[in-house]
Amino acid sequence: MxxxxxxRIIELAGIGPGPFAGMMLADMGAEVILVDRAGPPSPMxxxxxxxxxxxxxxxxxxxxxxxxxxLLKLCETADALFEGFRxxxxxxLGLGPNEVLGANPKIVYGRMTxxxxxxxxxxxxxxxxxxxxxxxxxxxxxxxxxxPSAPLNLVGDYxxxxxxxxxxxxxxxxxxxxxxxxxxxxxxxxxxxxxLMSIFHSMLASGRWAPMRGVNLLDGGAHFYGxxxxxxxxxxxxxxxxxxxxxxxxEKAGLDATWxxxxxxxxxxxxxxxxxKTLFKTRTRDEWCAMFDGTxxxxxxxxPFWEAHKHPHNEARESFIxxxxxxxxxxxxxxxxxxxxxxHGPVARGADTEDILKELGLA
Numbered sequence: 001m002x003x004x005x006x007x008r009i010i011e012l013a014g015i016g017p018g019p020f021a022g023m024m025l026a027d028m029g030a031e032v033i034l035v036d037r038a039g040p041p042s043p044m045x046x047x048x049x050x051x052x053x054x055x056x057x058x059x060x061x062x063x064x065x066x067x068x069x070x071l072l073k074l075c076e077t078a079d080a081l082f083e084g085f086r087x088x089x090x091x092x093l094g095l096g097p098n099e100v101l102g103a104n105p106k107i108v109y110g111r112m113t114x115x116x117x118x119x120x121x122x123x124x125x126x127x128x129x130x131x132x133x134x135x136x137x138x139x140x141x142x143x144x145x146x147x148p149s150a151p152l153n154l155v156g157d158y159x160x161x162x163x164x165x166x167x168x169x170x171x172x173x174x175x176x177x178x179x180x181x182x183x184x185x186x187x188x189x190x191x192x193x194x195x196l197m198s199i200f201h202s203m204l205a206s207g208r209w210a211p212m213r214g215v216n217l218l219d220g221g222a223h224f225y226g227x228x229x230x231x232x233x234x235x236x237x238x239x240x241x242x243x244x245x246x247x248x249x250x251e252k253a254g255l256d257a258t259w260x261x262x263x264x265x266x267x268x269x270x271x272x273x274x275x276x277k278t279l280f281k282t283r284t285r286d287e288w289c290a291m292f293d294g295t296x297x298x299x300x301x302x303x304p305f306w307e308a309h310k311h312p313h314n315e316a317r318e319s320f321i322x323x324x325x326x327x328x329x330x331x332x333x334x335x336x337x338x339x340x341x342x343x344h345g346p347v348a349r350g351a352d353t354e355d356i357l358k359e360l361g362l363a
Contacts, residue, residue, distance in 0.1 A: 001029045001338075001339065001340070001341055001343070002027070002028045002029020002030070002335075002338055002339070002340045002341070003028055003029060003335055003338040003340070004025060004028040004029040004030035004170075005029035005030075005338070006029075007025075007029070007030040007031065007079050007080075007173065008030070008031045008033065008077060008078045008079055008080075009022070009025055009030050009031070009032050009033070009078060009079060009080045009081070009082070009169065010032075010033050010035060010071075010074060010075065010078050010080070010081040010082070011032055011033065011034045011035065011055070011081075011082060012035050012081070012082070012083040012084070012085070013034055013035060013036045013037060014083070014084040014085070015044050016084075016153070016157050016158075016161075016162075017084070017112065017157040017158055017161035017162035017165065017189070018082065018083070018084040018112060018162065018165070019049070019051035019052060020051050020157075020158055020162035020163075021082065021112070021161075021162040021163070021165040021166040021169070022034065022051065022055060022082075023050070023051045023052070023053060023054065023055075024162070024163070024166045025166055025169070025170075026053065026054035026055050026343070027053075027054060027331035027332075027340055027341075027342065028331070028340055029338070029340065031056065032054070032055040032056070033055070033056045033057070033058060033074065033078075033352075033356065034052065034055045034056065034057045034058070034347060035057075035058055035059075035060055035062075035071060035074075036057050036058070036059045036060075036349045036350055037059065037060075037061070037062075038059045038060055038061040038067070038350070039061070041349065045349075048326055048346065049346050050326065050328045050346065051346075052346035052347050053323060053328075053342050053343075053344065053345055053346050053347075054342050054343045054344060054347075055347045056347060056351070056352040056355075056356065057347045057348065057349055057350055057351050057352050057353070058070075058074075058350060058352055058353045058356045058357070059349055059350030059353050062093050062095065063093065068093065068094055068095060070357070070360070070362060071095060072095070072099065072100065072103040073103075073360050073362065074356070074360060075100050075103045075104050075107055076103050076104050077360070078104065078107055079106075079107065079108065079173050079176070080107060080108040080109070080110060080169045080172065080173055081100060081107060081108075081109055081110065082109075082110030082111070082112065082165060082169060083110070083111060083112075084111075084112045084113065085113075086113065086122075086123055087111075087113065087117045087118075087122050087123055088123065090111075097109045097111075097184040101182050101183075101184075104182065105180075105181060105182055106176050106180060106181065106182045107176075107182040108169055108172035108173055108176055108182050108183060108185065109182065109183070109184040109185065110165055110168060110169050110172070110184075110185045110187065111184060111185060111186055111187065112161055112162075112164075112165045112187040112189070113187070113188065113189070114126040114127070114128075114130065114131045114156070114161075114188070114189045114190065115131070115188060115189075115190060116186055116187075116188030116190065116191065117186045117188075118186075127153070127156075127157075128150075128153035128155070128156035128157040128189070129150050129153070129156070131156040131160065131161075131189040131190045131193060132151075132155050132156040132160070132189075132190075132193045134190050135156075135160070135190045135191070135193040135194040135197065136194065136197060137155050137156075137160075137193045137194070137196065137197050138150070138151075138155075139213065140197075140200065140213060140216075140219050141213075141219070142213060142214070143213070143214050143220065144212065144213045144214020144215055144219075144220070144221070145214065148213065155193050155196065156189045156190075156192070156193045157189065159192065159193065159196055160189045160190070160191070160192025160193030160194075160195070160196060161187065161189040161192055163192075164187050164189075164192040164195070165185075165187045168185040168187055169185065172185055203216075203217075215266070215269075217241070221266070221269055222241075222266075222269050222273075223269050223270075223272035223273035223275075223276050224238060224239070224240045224241060224246050224249075224263065225238065225239050225240075225241060226238060226273065227302060228276060228277060228280035229277070229280065229281060230280050230281065230283060230284055230285040230287075230288060231280075231281050231282060231283055231284045231287075232284040232285060232286075234284070234285035234301070234302070235285070235301075235302040236280065236285055236288055236289075236299065236300065236301050236302055237299070237300050237301075237302055238276070238297075238298065238299055239298040239299075239300075240297055240298040240299075241298070243260060243263055243264070244296070245296050245297060245298045246259070246260065246263050247260060248295050248296045248297045249292070249297040249298070249299065252291055252292060252295060252297060253279065253291070255279075259272065285301050286301075288301075289301050308320070309327055318330060321342065323342055323344070323345045324344075324345035324346075326345065330342075
């Protein structure tokens with residue numbers, strides 16, 4: 001099931017972006033074996049952790065000889081292993097790239113940290129907000145008259161970390177099948193979130209980005225690209241960048257044709273934005289939806305994530321699924337031939353320990 005069927009990946013248990021990368025790989029059909037810590041649950045464990053779906057779990061004490069031996073035995077059967085500890089932790093356990101590649105020269109060893117494996121900050125603590133601060137991503141988010149606003153922990157942890165790790169592992173596995181040699185992959189959330197900013201480096205180099213927040217095309221400065229409150233206290237989004245799409249909005253909303261003459265003039269944006277704020281408060285969110293749904297006005301209601309599954313478009317595409325009674329995002333992307341899916345819900349800690357040990361020929 002899925003384009004990664006037949007691929008075996010070992011995930012060393014962690015939090016956040018690592019489990020997310022493992023979930024993506026499992027959703028695509030890979031056999032992901034989660035190596036959980038032996039012993040009592042961590043205080044960070046959640047009652048329901050969707051990122052554990054579709055995986056198998058073995059509980060090992062990697063500080064013991066038996067635990068290390070078992071992991072290396074498991075590595076002999078795998079295409080890749082990944083971990084998200086601080087630099088040097090795996091080496092202290094005797095399970096760094098040298099030892100793992102010694103057990104399996106074809107294995108891909110993924111390493112994901114906030115700062116990367118080297119550099120003056122490599123061994124210091126940090127979180128998403130710190131990593132996107134250093135990459136420059138956070139500076140561009142938020143209102144021009146206030147401090148930068150944290151975009152949840154999506155840009156550093158998940159976009160710049162988890163997704164880059166999954167991408168790197170697949171790239172490494174493909175290369176290893178050609179060369180017959182494995183290698184280590186160094187995933188830095190700073191560099192991952194910096195890569196996500198490439199379009200803004202392009203815009204700056206092209207003279208199309210001012211070095212301040214809240215005055216540019218995509219940071220809330222433009223009247224046609226932003227969020228607005230409606231009469232009932234809900235919110236909607238408008239993204240009519242191209243003139244032909246703004247023309248649809250202008251006509252449907254009954255605005256004067258002179259709006260189009262001012263559309264791409266940054267000197268006019270603040271005034272037009274103020275007018276739109278007043279306009280959107282004249283109708284409820286649903287009334288605006290009735291006006292713009294199915295048009296090219298680049299308009300959408302802003303939905304809480306726990307209500308997104310109710311939107312007709314998401315319903316039609318079955319973008320959300322239920323597993324063990326828990327609603328959650330469906331696997332993505334979709335493939336025309338190798339169908340993807342979720343094998344089962346979140347795996348319990350150590351649920352497959354006995355079976356995996358038997359498969360390895362161990363007691």
